[in-house]
Amino acid sequence: MKWSVFLPYLAVTAGVTYLIRMLPLTVFRREIKSRFIRSFLAYIPYAVLGAMTFPDVFYSTGDLRTAVCGVAVAVLLAWRGRSLLTVAVAACCAVALAQGFLLLVP
């Protein structure tokens, strides 16, 4: 990507991300009074990650069948509370195995 296009994007992503982390640690040190805002902030990560995961995850491997295998393994392990690394690696292995299986049994 051209640097003249890339650098403004880099500045915006890094700048916005930094300000979100920095301002509450330095400037706004008061507690948030509004129950609605506090609840909203508590729910936002789950809402965002849910929307980012589905349906994109089904297109992440280029083959719906292998992606479904990966999702099934990831959901099972994540549901049981396994660590981020375990779930991510197991999902990749499931996709790799499914790909191998599809090669053998077309």
Add this chain to the structure above:
Amino acid sequence: MKSALRQGIRHGIPIGLGYLSVSFAFGMKAVGDGLTVLQAVLISMTNLTSAGQIAALPLMVGGASLAEMALTQLTINLRYALMSLSLSRKLDGSMGTLQRLIFSFANTDEIFAVSSSQPGKVGKHYLYGLMLAPWIGWSLGTFLGAAAGTLLPVFVRTALGIAIYGMFLAIILPPARKNGHVCFVVLVAVALSLCFHYIPGLNQVSSGFVIIICGVLAAAAGAWLFPAEEEAA
């Protein structure tokens, strides 16, 4: 070496190892989308956030406006504001304004989780030690994925494509299982996201705004129907 610094470094190493593998997938994807190795590494060195960086790639490649980029990052990373607020009360007297300006750069989900689980207050030596390995792991993993990703056989590369989503699932499912309100919010967000992908007309909306709309609507519905949720359910 101060023992607090040493302890911080030790606590950061498992986080750094986890980041190494996830950022590898990010680096690979960034180069696949048309960024150079240096550009991919620069993003990781300056952002240090998984979901925000992943969402930024299609916006950069698709030529989105800077306003859409800023709003997308704001929505995705809004959770850090909550973590910083909460962590603010955990810092001891050694964390003056300058120290806070430096440390806030590295307040990721995992660094927040580890530092808030420490007994008592935490100081600058511990926190600087803690942020070291994750930052190195995240940047180094991106470099390795960007530089060497294309050397891997195709079947390994496609399998790695799901890694980041596996991590997202590991973040959202345990709390959704324990807490029906979180589960509701996730389901609403997923349902909205499906609408924006498959309903003609709605599927013309660009990826950044889809995340913003789904995230804000689902979280607002949850906050409206089930308030009083305490932080980090």
